[in-house]
Structures are given as C-alpha cells and as structure tokens.
Amino acid sequence: MRRYASAAALALMIILGSRVYAEAPYNGWMQIQTDYLLIIFEPQDLSYARQIAEFGDDAYLKLAELLNHFPSKRIPVVLAGRTAAANGFYSPMPHSVTVFITSPPSRFLGSRTEHWLENLLIHELAHYIHLTSPVGPARVLAPIFGPDAAAMNTIFMPGWWLEGITTWAESALAPGGRGDAPFFTLTYKAPVLEETMWSLQQSAYQSAYPPRGRIYVAGYLFTSYLMERFGHDVYYRINARFAAFPFFGIGPAVRRETGYDAQELYADMVRMLSDRFAEDAGMPAAGMPFSPRKTGDYHIPVMTDTGPVGIIRTLELGSAAVRYREDGSVEVIRNLSVTDPQSFNPSACGRFAVYASYQAPVSHSASIALAEVSWADVHLMELDTGTVTRITEGKRLFHPVLSPDGSSIAAIERTGTRYRLVHVDPVTGDVSVLYDPPGASVYEPRFSPDGSVLAAVEVKAGESALIIADRNNQVSHIIPHADGGIYRPRFTRDGHLLFGSDRDGSLALYRFNPETGELFLVLEDPVGVFGAEPVREGFIFGTYRSSGHTLRYSEADLAGIPADLSDASGIPERELEPPKQYAAKPYRDFPRPGLWLPLPDVDAYGNLSPGAWGIMRSILGRHAVSASAAWNIPHAQPIGIAEYLFNPGWGSLSVYGSSRFHADPNGDPYREHIFSIALSLPVLQRSYAYGRDLAQVSSRLQLGSYPYGYAAITAQASYGYLRYAAPAEFFGSHGFSILGGSHFIFPAPSEPWGAEPYMQASMQASMPGRLPLVRLELGLRTSTFSDVSTALPPRGSPPWIPEADARAKAQGSLLVRLPLGLFDQPIPFGGLTGAGLTAFIQSALYGDSGSIFWQKELYGGAELTTELSLGGLASLRPSVGITADLMTGSLHPYFDLNISTWIGSRAEVDQFTLRR
Numbered sequence: 001m002r003r004y005a006s007a008a009a010l011a012l013m014i015i016l017g018s019r020v021y022a023e024a025p026y027n028g029w030m031q032i033q034t035d036y037l038l039i040i041f042e043p044q045d046l047s048y049a050r051q052i053a054e055f056g057d058d059a060y061l062k063l064a065e066l067l068n069h070f071p072s073k074r075i076p077v078v079l080a081g082r083t084a085a086a087n088g089f090y091s092p093m094p095h096s097v098t099v100f101i102t103s104p105p106s107r108f109l110g111s112r113t114e115h116w117l118e119n120l121l122i123h124e125l126a127h128y129i130h131l132t133s134p135v136g137p138a139r140v141l142a143p144i145f146g147p148d149a150a151a152m153n154t155i156f157m158p159g160w161w162l163e164g165i166t167t168w169a170e171s172a173l174a175p176g177g178r179g180d181a182p183f184f185t186l187t188y189k190a191p192v193l194e195e196t197m198w199s200l201q202q203s204a205y206q207s208a209y210p211p212r213g214r215i216y217v218a219g220y221l222f223t224s225y226l227m228e229r230f231g232h233d234v235y236y237r238i239n240a241r242f243a244a245f246p247f248f249g250i251g252p253a254v255r256r257e258t259g260y261d262a263q264e265l266y267a268d269m270v271r272m273l274s275d276r277f278a279e280d281a282g283m284p285a286a287g288m289p290f291s292p293r294k295t296g297d298y299h300i301p302v303m304t305d306t307g308p309v310g311i312i313r314t315l316e317l318g319s320a321a322v323r324y325r326e327d328g329s330v331e332v333i334r335n336l337s338v339t340d341p342q343s344f345n346p347s348a349c350g351r352f353a354v355y356a357s358y359q360a361p362v363s364h365s366a367s368i369a370l371a372e373v374s375w376a377d378v379h380l381m382e383l384d385t386g387t388v389t390r391i392t393e394g395k396r397l398f399h400p401v402l403s404p405d406g407s408s409i410a411a412i413e414r415t416g417t418r419y420r421l422v423h424v425d426p427v428t429g430d431v432s433v434l435y436d437p438p439g440a441s442v443y444e445p446r447f448s449p450d451g452s453v454l455a456a457v458e459v460k461a462g463e464s465a466l467i468i469a470d471r472n473n474q475v476s477h478i479i480p481h482a483d484g485g486i487y488r489p490r491f492t493r494d495g496h497l498l499f500g501s502d503r504d505g506s507l508a509l510y511r512f513n514p515e516t517g518e519l520f521l522v523l524e525d526p527v528g529v530f531g532a533e534p535v536r537e538g539f540i541f542g543t544y545r546s547s548g549h550t551l552r553y554s555e556a557d558l559a560g561i562p563a564d565l566s567d568a569s570g571i572p573e574r575e576l577e578p579p580k581q582y583a584a585k586p587y588r589d590f591p592r593p594g595l596w597l598p599l600p601d602v603d604a605y606g607n608l609s610p611g612a613w614g615i616m617r618s619i620l621g622r623h624a625v626s627a628s629a630a631w632n633i634p635h636a637q638p639i640g641i642a643e644y645l646f647n648p649g650w651g652s653l654s655v656y657g658s659s660r661f662h663a664d665p666n667g668d669p670y671r672e673h674i675f676s677i678a679l680s681l682p683v684l685q686r687s688y689a690y691g692r693d694l695a696q697v698s699s700r701l702q703l704g705s706y707p708y709g710y711a712a713i714t715a716q717a718s719y720g721y722l723r724y725a726a727p728a729e730f731f732g733s734h735g736f737s738i739l740g741g742s743h744f745i746f747p748a749p750s751e752p753w754g755a756e757p758y759m760q761a762s763m764q765a766s767m768p769g770r771l772p773l774v775r776l777e778l779g780l781r782t783s784t785f786s787d788v789s790t791a792l793p794p795r796g797s798p799p800w801i802p803e804a805d806a807r808a809k810a811q812g813s814l815l816v817r818l819p820l821g822l823f824d825q826p827i828p829f830g831g832l833t834g835a836g837l838t839a840f841i842q843s844a845l846y847g848d849s850g851s852i853f854w855q856k857e858l859y860g861g862a863e864l865t866t867e868l869s870l871g872g873l874a875s876l877r878p879s880v881g882i883t884a885d886l887m888t889g890s891l892h893p894y895f896d897l898n899i900s901t902w903i904g905s906r907a908e909v910d911q912f913t914l915r916r
Contacts (some may be wrong), residue, residue, distance in 0.1 A: 008610035011304075011584060023044075023624040024042075024044040024308065025045055025377060026042070026364070026365040026366045027042070028042075028043075028586060028588040029041065029042060029589065029605060029620065030042070030043050030046065030049075030584045030586060031584065031585060031586070031587035032049055032050070032051045032053060032582040032583065032584050032585075033074060033582070033760065034056055034074075034580075034582065035057050035076050036056070036057050036060040036061075036071075036074060036075060037052070037053065037056045037060065037074055038074040038075065038076045039052055039053060039056070039058065039077045039079065040076060040077065040078045040079065040619060040620070041078075041079035041081070042079075042081055042082075042366065044081065044453075045079050045081040045101060045585075046584060047416075047707060048079055048101055048117065048363065048416065048417070049079055049582075049584070049809075050101070050582065051115070051117055052077060052079065052121055053118055053580070053582050054580075055115070055118050055121075056125075059118070059121060059122045059125055059173060059174075060116060060125060060129075062173055063122070063125050063126050063129050063169060063173070064129055066169075066232060066233075066235070066236070067129050067130055067165070067235070067236050067239075068233075068236045068240075069124075069129050069130075069133040070132075071128075071129065071132060075095075075096075075097060075125065075128055076094075076095075076096040076097065076619045076621065077096070077097045077098075077099065077573060078096060078097065078098040078099070078368070078370075078371070078619060079099060079101060079402040080098060080099065080100045080101065080368070080370075080371030080775025081101045082364070082366050082367075082371075082373040083100045083101070083371055083372070083373070083374050083417075084102060084339070084359075084374040084375050084396045084414065085101050085339075085358065085374060085376075085753065086100055086102045086103055086104035086116075086357055087102075087325070087371075088100060088104075088120045088121075088123060088124045089124065089370045090127035090131065091370060092129050092131060092132075092148060092150070092151035092154070093148050093151065093594055093595070093615075093617055094147065094148065094594050094617050094619060095128060095131075095132055095147060095148070095150070095594045096128075096373055096435050096616075096619050097121070097124040097125060097127075097128055098124075098368075099117060099120050099121055100120075101123060101416055101417055101428060102370060102396070102414055102417070103417045103418070103419075104116075104340075105339065105340055105342070105398040105419060106340040106341070106342065107183075107412075107443065107485075107487075108178075108181065108183060108184070109177065109178055109181050109184075110176060110178075110181030110182055110184070110502075111176075111457075111459045111462065111463070111464045111485035111487075112175055112176035112180050112181070112182060112462040112463075112483070112485070113175065113177070114174070114175050114461050114462040115156075115174070115417075116417045117187040118174045119170045119174050119176060119177050119713060120170075121179075122129055122166075122169050122170045122171040122173050122174055122177075123166045123167070123169065126165050126166040126169040126170075127162075128504060130239070130806045131151065131153060131154055131162075132150045133153075133239065133240075133243075134146070134149075134150070134662050135153070135239060135240045135244070135407075136153060136240070136242075136243025136244045136245070136246065136465050137152065137153075137243075138150040138152060138153050139241065140537060145595060145596055145597060146373050146593055146594050146595040146596055146614070147593070147594065147595075148594040148595035149595055151846055153243050153246070153292050154871070155246070156246035156249065156250075156829055156871075157242075157246075157250070157871050158203065158204030158205070158215075158217050158829070159204050159205050159206060159214075159215030159218075159219070159871045160200075160202065160203040160204060160218040160223075160247070161219065161242075161250055162215065162219070162221055162871060163220075163688070164218075164219025164220060164221040164222060164223030164235075165206050165219075165223055165235055165681035166219075167216050167219055167220035167223070168219075168220055168223045168224055168227070168570065171728070173175060174421070176462050178216065179220055179221060179224070180214075182485060182502040182506075182507050182528065182530070183530070183544075184217065184220075184495055184553045185528075186507070186527060186528055186530075186543075186544035186608050187210070187211035187217050187544070188211075188221060188273065188613060189273075189277055189280075189527055189528070189544075190527045190544050190546045191546040192273045192277055193273055193277055193280060193281050194546050197270050197273075198214065198218070198824075199266075199826065200218075200222070200262060200263055200266040201826035201831075202213060202214070202218075202826055202831065203208065203219070203222070203266075203869060203873060204826065204829065204830060204831065205826075205830045205831040205833070205869035206833075206869050207687065207824045207831065207833055207869070208315060208727040208728075208822045208824075208833060209295060209315075209822070209824050209835070210295065210297075210525045210546065210548040211548075215743050216387070216870075220636045221269060222265075222266060222269060223235065223271070225265070225272070226258070226265070226270075226407065227267040229258075229265075230257070230258055235238075237248070237257045238253045238254055238257045238258075239253075239256055241253040241256055241257060241504075247308075249828070249829065250262070250684055251263075251808070253534040254523070261312065263484065265552070267887060270345060270627065274430075277526075279296075280506070280526040280527070281526065282526075282826065283524070283526045283528060284526075284553060285525060285542070285552075286523050286524065286529065286541070286552060286556075286851055287523075287525075287526040287552035287553050287554035287555075288552060288553055289328065289551075289552055290324075290326075290540055290552050290553040291312075291328060291330075291453050291550055291552075292328065292329060292330060292550035293317070293547070294314055294315075294547070295314065295315055295547045295548060296312060296313055296314030296315060296316075296317075296547070296548050296549075297313045297314075297341070297376065297548045297549035298310070298312050298534070298548070298549055298550060299310060299311050299312065299342075299542065299549055299828060299865035300488055300490075300531050300533050300540065300541070300542040300551065300552070301324060301533060301540065302345060302346050302533060303533055303534065303535045303540075304347065304348055304349065304350030304774055305348065305349050305350045306323065306349075306350030306355060306383075307323050307324055307325070307350070308323070308324040308384060308502070308533065308535060308540060308740075309321065309322070309323050309324075309333070309346040309350060309353065309383070310324070310344070311336070311341050311344040311401065312321060312330065312734075313341075313809045314726070315726065315727045315728045315822060316726055316728050317332065317335070317726055318724060318726030318729070319335065319336055319337055319338065319724070320332050320333070320334065320335045320336055320726065321333040321334055321336045321344060321353065321355075321381075321383070323350075323383075323665070333383050333386070334381075334386045334689065334690065335690045335723070335724065336355065336381075336656070336689050336690065337357050337358075337687075337689060337690065338355045338356060338357055338359075339356045339357060339358055339376050339398055340398065342398070342399050342443075342444055342488075342767055343355055343356040343357075343398050343400065343847045344622045345378075345400060345402060345840065346383065346402075346403045347402045347404075347406045348402075348404045348406075349406070350383065351381060351382065351383055351384060351400065351501070352381065352382055352406060353380075353383055353398065353402075354380055354381075354391075354400040354401065354402050354409055355378070355379055355381065355689075356376045356377065356378055356379070356397055356398050356400055356411070357376070357377065357379060357687060358375070358376055358429055358687060359374065359375040359376070359377050359394075359687050360372055360373065360374045360375070360685060360687065361373055361375075361394075361685070361758075362412075362683065362685040363649060363650040363681070363682055363685075364649050364650070365648065365649045365650060367646065367649035368620045368621055368622065369620065369621025369622075370621065372418075373649075375394050375395060375396055375399065376395065376396045376397055376398055377390060377391070377393060377394070377395055377412075377699070377762075378390075378392045378397050378409065378411060378424055378429075379391060379689065380392045380398045380426065381689065385525075386866065386914045388688070388689050390431040391424060391426060391429045392424060392431065392802070393429060394729075394874050395413065395429075396414040396699075397411045397412070397413050397414075397422070397424065397431070398411065398412050398413075398419070398446055399412045399443065400424065401446060401447060402450045403447050403449060404450065404451045405428075405886070407425065407426070408426070408451075409423070409425075409426050410422040410423060410434070410445045410446065410447070410454055410643065411423075411424050412442055412443060412456075413431060413433075413438070417441075418439075418441045419441040419442055419443060420433060420434075420436035420437070420441075420584050421433075421434045421436070421445060421469065422434055424573075428429060432886075432891065434454075435459060435467075435469055435473070435475050437460065437475075439460055440458050440459060440460035440461075441456045441458070441459050441460075442456050442457065442458050442467070443459065444456060444457050444487070444488065444489060444867050445455065446489050446490060446491060447491075448491050448495060448796075448838060449491055449493060451470060453468050453469065454468070454559050455467070455468055455469075455489050455491065455497055456469070456486070456489070457489060457499075458477070458481075459801045460481060461481075462483075463483055463487050463497045463814060464480055464481065464482065464484065464486040464501075465477045465479055465480055465481040465482070465486070466478050466479035466486055466489060466497065466499065466512065467704045468514060468746065473728060473747065475815075477910075478512065478514050478517070479519070479565065479594075480511060480779065482503060482565075483503070484501045484502050484504070485501060485502055485503075486499050486500075487499060487500040487501065487507075487530045488500055488530055488531025488532075488542065489531075490531065490532065490533050490534070491557065492511070492534050492535060492629050495513045495514065495515075496508070496511050496512060496513050496514070496558075497511065497514065498511055498522070498531070498533075498534070498558075498826055498903065499531060499561070500529055500530035500531040500532075500533045500537070500542070502528075503563075503626065504521075504563075506524070506526075506528050507528030507529055507530045508521060508522075508523065508524045508528070508529050508531050509521075509522045509523040509529040509531070509541055510522060510560070510563060511525075511559075511560050511870065517565075518549060518562065519559050519562070519563040519564070519565050520559065520560030520561060520562055520563055521557075521560050521562075521563045522556070522558055522560035523541060523556060523560075525541075525543050525552075527543055527544050528544060529541050529542065529543055530542050530543070530545060534558070535553075537553060537555055538553060538554050538555035538556070539553070539556075539558065540552070540729045541553075541554060545770040550666065558915070569698045573797060589618045589619060589620040590618055590623065591616035591617055591618045591623045591625050592617065592618065592619070593614075593616050593618055594614075594615050594616050594617055595614065595615055596612055596614030596615075597612065597613050597614070598610075598611070598612050599611060599613040600630065601628070601630035601632070601639060601660075603632065603634075603660075603661050603663075604662050604663035604669075605634075605663065605669075607633065607634055609630040609631055609632045609633055609639070610630060610631055611628060611629055611630025611639075612627070612628065612629060612630075613626070613627070613628040614627055614628075615627075622646065622647050622648055622649075623644070623645070623646060623647075624644070624645040624647075625642070625643070625644050625645075625871065626642070626767075627640065627641065627642040627643070628640060628642075632661055632855050633669075634661075635661060635669070636671075637661075637671075638659075639659055639660045639661060640658070640659060641657070641658070641660070642658070643654075643655065643656045643657075644656075650681070651679065651680050651681040651682065652679070652680045652681075652701070653677070653678070653679050654677070654678045655676070655677050655766055656674070656675070656676045656677075656678070657673075657675045657676075658672075658673070658674045659671065659672070659673045659674075660672060660784075660894065662706070664707070668708075670706055671705075672706040673704070674702060674703070674704045674705075675702070675703045675704075676700055676701060676702035676703070677696060677701050678699065678737065679699055679700075680696060680697075680698035681696060681697055681698070681896075682694065682695070682696040683695050683697055684696075684697055690723055690724060691721060691722055691723035691724055691734075691735070692721075692722065693719065693720060693721040693722070694719070694721075695717070695718065695719040696717070696718055697715075697716070697718075698714075698716055698717075699713070699714060699715045699716075700712075700713070700714040700716075701713055704715070707749075708747075710745055710746060710747065711745070712743060712744065712745045712746075712810070713743070713744045713745075713746075714741060714743050714744075715741055715742060716739060716740060716742075717740060717741065717742075718722050718737065718738065718739040719737065719738055719742075720735065720737035720738075721735055721736055721737070722734075722735035723735060727822060728821075728822055728866075729819065729833070730817075730819035730820070730834050730836040731737040731764075731775075731817040731819060731836055731838075731866070732764065732773075733764075733766070734764060734766065735763075735764050736761070736762060736763040736764065737760075737761065737762050738759070738760070738762075739760045739761070739913060740757075740758070740759040740760075741756065741757070741758060741759075742755050742757040742758065743756040743758075744756075745785075748784070748785040749785055749786065750785065751784065751785050754783065754784045754785035754786075754885070755783070755784050756781070756783045756784070756786075756788075757780075758780060758782070759778075759779070759780040760777075760778070760779050760780075760783050761777070761778045762777045762778070763775070763776050764776075771819060772816055772817055772819075773816070773817040773818075774814070774815070774816055775813075775815040775816075775817060776812075776813070776814060776815075777811075777812070777813040777815070778810070778811070778812050778813075779792045779810070779811045780808075780809070780811075781808070781890075782808040782809075782847075783807050783808075786807075787804075787806060787807070788806060788807065788809050789801075789802070789803050789805065789806045789809060790803060791809055792812075792844065793807055794810040794842050794857075794859040794865070795813070795842060795859070795861060795881070795883055796881055796882070796892055796893075796894035796895065798883050798885070798890070798894075799861075799892070800885060800888075800890055800892075802813030802855050802857065804846045804853075804855050805862065805886060806846075806847055806848045807847065807848050807849075808847035808848065809844055809845070809846055809847070810844065810847075811842060811843070811844040812844070813840055813841070813842045813845055814840065814841050815838055815839070816838070816840075817836060817837070817838045818836060818837045818838075818839075819836045820834075820835040820836055820837055821834070822834050829867065829870055829871065830868055830870035830871060830874075831868070831869050831870050832867070832868060833867045833868070833869045834866070834867035835865065835866045835867065836864075836865050837863070837864055837865075838862065838863040838864075838865065838881075839860075839861075839862050839863075840860065840861055840863070841858070841859070841860045842858075843857055843859065844857050854913045856887050856888055857885075857887065858885075858886040858887050859883055859884065859885060859886060860883075860884050861881055861882050861883040861884055862882060863880070863881030863882075864879065864880055864881065865877055865878070865879040865898075866878060876897065877898040878895070878896065878897050878898060879898060880893070880894070881893070882893075882894070
C-alpha cells in the first residue's frame with residue numbers, strides 16, 4: 001500500500017479542507033407534530049424533520065383529496081438518518097411511513113429533483129393514504145378488528161396498481177420524480193421501439209428480467225394514461241369498486257368505471273407511446289454492439305492499459321468486475337458487490353481498482369426494524385489476484401476514483417441528503433473535505449489524464465452543472481447550472497470532457513472543451529446515450545435496450561456539431577411558506593393496537609374453545625406484543641399465551657408465558673404453566689466483496705410446572721457464511737452454516753438434571769460449470785435422559801419413522817439442486833418467476849449405551865420448487881415432493897408453501913447490491 005502514498009504525487013492534497021469527524025452518539029428519538037403528521041427522528045436530524053414538516057401537510061392534503069381519504073389520526077413518519085442506502089417504506093403493521101435521509105448517489109430520479117425528501121415522502125404518503133382507505137370490506141372490518149385489518153385490501157392488488165399512484169404522485173406533485181427522469185424513460189422507451197413491451201399481466205409482479213422495478217414503470221405509465229383519459233378521480237373510483245369485491249382481480253373494476261377492457265386500454269397506451277417515439281423509431285441505431293448480447297446490465301467501463309474494465313450485472317453471473325476482450329466478450333475478474341455501478345473505478349494501469357460497498361455494524365442502538373444503521377466504505381482491490389484491502393471504516397462514501405498515478409483517491413461523501421467532494425487517504429483512510437457547495441450535491445468525480453484537475457457534476461435545486469477542481473482546490477463551473485442533467489463525465493486524451501445529457505430532450509452524448517468553453521453534440525441514438533469512454537480509435541458508449549443497459553462501440557468523429565449553451569437558466573428558487581417553529585419533544589416508542597381476530601383454541605383431544613388472538617407493534621419496531629386467550633369448555637377454565645419482543649438494535653429480548661391444557665403419554669389431561677425469557681445477541685457481522693457472514697449467540701431460561709416444577713436453560717451459538725447469488729442461482733450460491741447448543745433441564749425425569757445437546761450443519765457448493773449445486777446437511781440430537789429416535793424426521797416428515805430407543809441420533813443428507821430457469825409467466829394475481837428441482841438421499845445412525853447402529857433406514861426423493869411473485873408484496877416458494885423409503889418401497893407425497901412476505905411497500909431504489 002505504501003507505494004501508492006507518495007506525498008509528492010497526491011493530486012488534491014495541497015489544500016485539504018476540514019476534517020471529517022465521527023457522527024453523533026445515539027441519544028434516543030424526538031418528535032414534532034404538524035396538523036397531519038407525527039414526525040419521529042433522532043435529535044441530530046431536527047433540520048430534516050423541519051423540512052418534512054414544511055411541505056408534508058401540503059403533500060398530505062393533495063393526496064387525501066386525490067384519493068378521497070383523510071386519515072383521522074396523524075400519520076407517523078420515521079426519519080432514518082444513519083443509513084448509507086437510499087430507500088423508503090410504508091408499513092401496514094402498524095401503519096407508518098419510514099423515509100431515509102440518504103438520497104440515491106445513482107440519481108435514479110435523474111437530476112431534476114429539488115428535494116429528495118419531498119419526492120420520497122409523497123411516494124410513501126400515497127401508499128399510506130391509498131392502502132388505509134376505508135373501502136370494500138376494510139370499511140367494516142378495520143373499526144372492529146383493528147386498523148391493521150385495512151391491509152387486507154393489498155392481497156389481490158397487482159404490483160402496477162400498488163406502485164402506479166405512488167410513482168405518478170412523486171412526479172406530478174413535486175418537481176423531479178421518476179416521470180421526469182431520463183433513465184426511467186429509457187426502461188420503457190427501448191421495449192416500445194423494439195416492440196417487446198411487457199403485457200399488463202406481466203406488470204402485476206416483479207421479475208428478474210429488465211427493467212428492474214417493472215411494477216413502478218408500468219404503474220406510472222398506465223396510471224398516467226388512465227388519469228389523462230378519464231380524469232384524476234378515476235383512480236379512486238376504480239380502487240373503491242375493486243376493493244368491494246377483489247377476488248376476480250382489478251379488471252372488472254376498470255371495465256365498470258371506464259367502459260373499456262383493461263387489456264384494450266393498456267394496448268392503446270402502448271400505441272400512444274409508439275406514436276410519441278415515432279420520430280426516434282426512424283433513426284438508425286448508433287454504433288455497433290460491444291457488450292455481449294445477453295440479458296443484463298453492462299455499465300460504461302474505464303479504459304486501462306490492460307483493456308476496458310468495468311462492472312456488469314447479468315442473470316447468470318450476478319454483479320461482477322470484468323475486463324473486455326477485443327471481441328467484446330468478457331473475462332470475469334471476480335464477483336463483486338458495489339453500492340452502485342459508478343462506485344467501481346480501476347486505475348489507469350489496470351492493476352488496481354477502488355470501489356465502495358455497503359457495511360453494517362454488528363449492532364447499533366440506532367438501528368430500527370426498517371432502517372438498519374449502515375456504512376459505505378472504500379476498498380482497494382488488486383485485479384490480478386482479487387486481493388481486497390479495506391481503506392475506510394464507518395464512512396458513507398461513494399464514487400471513489402483513483403488518480404492516474406494511483407496515489408490519491410477522490411470520492412463523494414453523504415452529508416444529510418447531499419453529497420460533497422472529499423479526499424480519501426489511501427494509507428490511513430482519513431477523509432478530508434475538498435468541496436462542499438451549500439445546498440448542492442457533487443457526483444461522479446473523474447481525474448484528468450495527467451491528474452492535474454478533477455471534473456465532477458454539481459446538482460442544485462434540480463439543475464446540473466459541470467465543475468472542475470484544480471490542484472489548489474479552486475472550483476470552476478465550466479458549464480453553469482441548467483435544466484438538463486449531466487451524467488458520466490469522462491476525459492478524452494486531449495483534456496476535453498464527454499458526458500451524457502438530456503438538455504435537448506433525449507439523452508445524447510456531448511463533448512465540452514474547457515479551454516474554449518465550446519459544447520458539441522457528438523452522438524445520438526434512438527433510445528439514448530448517457531456517456532462514453534474513449535478507446536483507441538473510437539469510444540464505447542452506454543445506452544439501453546430491452547435486455548438492459550448495453551454498451552456499443554463507435555468510430556465516429558468526436559468533433560461533433562456545435563451545441564448551444566445559452567439555455568442555462570440559473571437556479572430557480574421555489575417560494576415556500578415560512579417554516580413554522582414546531583416544538584420538538586422526546587418520543588416514546590410504545591406498542592399500538594393493531595389487529596385482533598376471533599381464533600378458537602384446539603386442545604390435544606381436538607376440542608375447540610372459543611378465543612381470540614391479537615397483536616400490537618410499535619412504530620419503530622422495538623416492541624411487539626402478541627397474545628391469545630380462550631375459554632376451555634371441557635375444563636371450564638381460561639387458557640392463554642402471551643409474548644413480548646424487545647428489539648433495541650443491539651439484539652433481541654423476548655418474554656413468553658402460557659397456561660394451557662395438554663394430554664400426558666397415558667392420555668390424561670393436565671394443565672401446564674410456562675414462563676420463559678430469551679436473549680439473542682449478534683457477535684459478528686461482516687460484508688465482503690462477494691458475500692457476507694453472521695455469528696450470534698442466544699440463550700433461554702424456561703420455567704415450567706409439569707410433570708413437576710422444572711427449570712430449563714438453552715444456550716446456542718451459530719455462524720453462517722453465504723456468497724451473493726446471481727438471479728439465475730435459484731437455490732443460492734456457495735455457503736455453509738453451523739449451529740450448536742444444548743438444553744439443560746433441572747430436574748430431568750428420574751435424574752437430578754439432564755442435557756440435550758444438538759447440532760446442525762450444512763455446506764453448499766456448485767459443481768464444475770456452476771450448476772448443479774451439491775448440498776450436504778448433518779443433524780445431531782442427543783439426550784442424557786430420553787429417547788431421541790423420532791427427532792430429525794426425513795424430508796417431507798413421513799409417518800413411518802421407526803422408534804429405536806436411542807439416546808443419540810445423527811442424520812445425514814445429500815442434496816443435488818438444479819435450477820430449471822427464470823421465467824416471466826403470468827398467473828392469477830402474479831407470476832411464475834423461477835423453478836428448481838432437488839433430488840435427495842438421507843439416512844440416520846443411532847447411538848445408545850456406547851454402541852452405534854443403523855436401523856436400515858434409507859430415504860430418497862425429489863422435490864420441485866417454484867417461485868411465485870404476487871403483486872409487489874409477497875414472494876412464495878411452494879414445493880411439492882415425494883419421499884420414498886428405499887428399503888420398503890413406501891412413498892409419501894408432501895407439500896410445503898414456504899411463504900416469505902415482504903411487509904411494506906418500497907420506494908424504487910438502485911438495488912444493485914441486493915443480489916450479486
């Protein structure tokens with residue numbers, strides 16, 4: 001590392017600016033109340049809470065009028081200020097909104113957003129008001145069974161309907177939403193021009209195929225179309241009619257309110273888009289293909305001495321750093337998780353690269369259920385060996401770039417909702433501010449070929465400028481702020497700058513001469529051009545096709561034709577109401593009533609007892625209380641279960657109590673009282689370039705009353721490691737996990753005390769060629785006082801497990817898992833998005849009195865697993881399989897639903913790092 005720290009060559013170290021200190025310690029939560037919002041925040045984020053208060057009520061009134069629903073209570077808005085990622089959530093349990101202060105460094109909203117928090121708040125408030133509307137059965141059920149009952153309206157909603165009103169609102173009710181973002185336009189312009197537009201049925205669910213976030217794109221387009229054709233109240237009218245009887249989907253409601261079939265309307269919308277882009281359809285495609293013609297995102301590489309090096313994300317590989325060969329094929333350097341595609345940059349020599357990736361502390365008191373504290377740190381990677389060195393610790397840095405001699409690193413650092421330009425010391429990891437424009441953000445820094453200056457994009461109040469910082473840290477606005485965005489600036493060999501811009505409507509490639517101040521239009525494409533990298537006799541440029549972000553090559557002259565700079569309009573200042581002085585006071589995160597249901601209890605004899613179940617959760621997710629109570633008719637006594645969960649960010653604590661009737665081995669009834677308290681603590685959590693690991697310990701103390709008073713203690717520890725998986729890796733990637741622990745009981749049956757140690761371990765790896773996967777599983781159960789032969793049942797839990805009267809049992813499993821493919825097939829209320837086949841074989845050994853024996857058990861079988869995406873809220877992986885006793889020929893079919901529900905509706909973000 002020291003050879004990169006030559007002080008004489010540090011390009012931007014002459015004036016370092018102010019030092020960057022650690023963030024504020026955790027001091028609890030505060031609140032302010034407006035007429036319609038309850039804003040919850042940490043003390044250091046008071047200024048952002050006041051920003052939300054300034055425009056929040058106005059956004060509320062516009063949305064409430066649009067959706068004809070004025071919630072009777074203030075809407076809780078949680079402001080998360082310690083995240084590295086940009087995101088937002090609406091959560092129905094309890095109904096609340098969470099917004100992240102961090103704005104997206106990838107600028108997926110484009111550059112016209114004046115206030116990130118305003119667009120995000122509008123998006124999530126639209127979810128809240130839409131999904132809590134008292135329409136359909138929820139009008140009757142919510143007042144009776146609790147406010148969370150309103151969430152039932154979402155079960156049958158297609159994804160485009162869930163996200164359509166939110167994406168429309170963020171674009172129509174504030175400047176710079178996705179509807180005004182050029183990169184968002186690319187995602188539907190390309191399939192329209194290629195006549196490969198997805199169907200309305202495919203708009204109902206998410207898919208691994210481009211565009212990512214399809215329900216947002218389709219929702220915005222179709223909702224905008226419906227409102228323009230039938231009026232803004234059409235959304236409310238359709239929603240009310242749909243909610244009244246949602247079981248046949250939203251189509252009947254659309255027909256009743258518009259007089260047209262939904263498919264017919266969607267087809268007409270596509271025809272209108274075709275007419276809108278008709279002029280572009282007649283334009284020939286620019287350049288020739290450069291990146292492989294496979295589905296995926298190929299981002300603009302950097303030309304190095306070893307060839308172009310860049311970042312890609314494909315269905316087969318996931319996210320990876322690659323080197324392009326002469327024929328356009330790629331050599332995978334290594335799989336790599338980065339915060340966003342612009343946060344990976346190689347050195348000019350092609351031997352090293354810097355990148356930013358997300359990190360999270362093992363525990364943090366400020367972490368909440370929907371907003372974990374996180375960082376984005378800079379790493380240095382040696383490309384030939386894949387060796388990674390972490391440079392910074394606990395920072396929020398993006399877009400790192402190496403100077404040409406490798407001695408200096410420039411990056412942007414998150415500060416509130418903005419980004420400032422900083423220097424990162426490559427040896428110590430110290431961060432120093434280079435340029436921090438008030439009220440503006442800096443993006444995508446880039447060194448000149450000789451390292452003498454640094455170019456970057458500055459965005460303020462929705463307008464973009466191109467800036468240059470010299471060795472003395474003097475900043476010049478070489479292209480002043482204007483309405484058109486500026487993206488992916490890159491230097492040419494002669495010191496000019498190439499960049500993409502939509503200053504004239506569509507994204508096109510421009511060249512700027514810093515010495516003369518002249519701007520030239522270099523290249524246009526039917527879909528758009530958002531940047532280019534000079535290579536040898538031409539340049540590689542980035543565009544979009546229905547298969548994803550695509551690279552093409554052109555040998556066109558970079559001279560271009562003169563373009564006009566006179567449309568620079570300066571920074572418009574929106575007139576806002578003078579901010580009110582809202583008083584801040586401490587916030588206490590108590591559970592709120594959520595939902596109760598009349599659920600009967602079933603005892604060991606199958607007797608039904610009338611009862612009810614209910615749950616309460618707190619806004620920050622730190623407290624949850626669930627309970628059930630019933631009247632046991634045979635014994636004429638009450639029974640019940642109650643549990644409290646405390647999740648303070650550094651672990652979890654649960655308290656459980658129950659009083660119920662059971663049957664003993666002789667069939668005689670007895671009543672048992674149980675009280676337990678459990679603690680779980682994470683002790684290790686690390687993120688790597690290619691995966692992550694987690695270790696935690698937990699313990700439980702349980703007190704019981706049957707068959708006599710007893711105490712039981714459980715202690716266990718676990719560790720797991722998992723590589724990031726590509727979308728095509730249906731069953732995941734390489735990984736292993738181990739869990740071990742023991743139950744101790746005082747006294748045990750016929751003993752003063754007893755122990756029941758247990759262990760589970762698994763390891764998964766791919767065979768040569770990446771597929772299929774081989775998985776080994778091992779389970780162990782032992783006891784000093786009881787038989788464990790019926791523990792660890794075979795896959796599918798067949799009924800014919802022999803009893804061996806053993807104090808120890810070990811079960812081994814060998815699984816071969818073959819992904820069958822990724823699909824995009826609509827089904828009612830969603831789509832089939834993937835499938836995989838598993839073949840397995842299992843057997844067990846028993847132990848007792850020092851001897852080990854085999855019970856001639858050998859099981860085998862096969863299992864088909866599918867992935868179903870239902871709207872925007874749920875992902876199901878149902879499995880159907882059959883287990884065979886290979887010794888007797890007995891067969892046992894089974895079915896497992898494997899429901900995984902994502903509670904909350906997410907704002908669309910750059911999800912580049914969720915899967916590799």
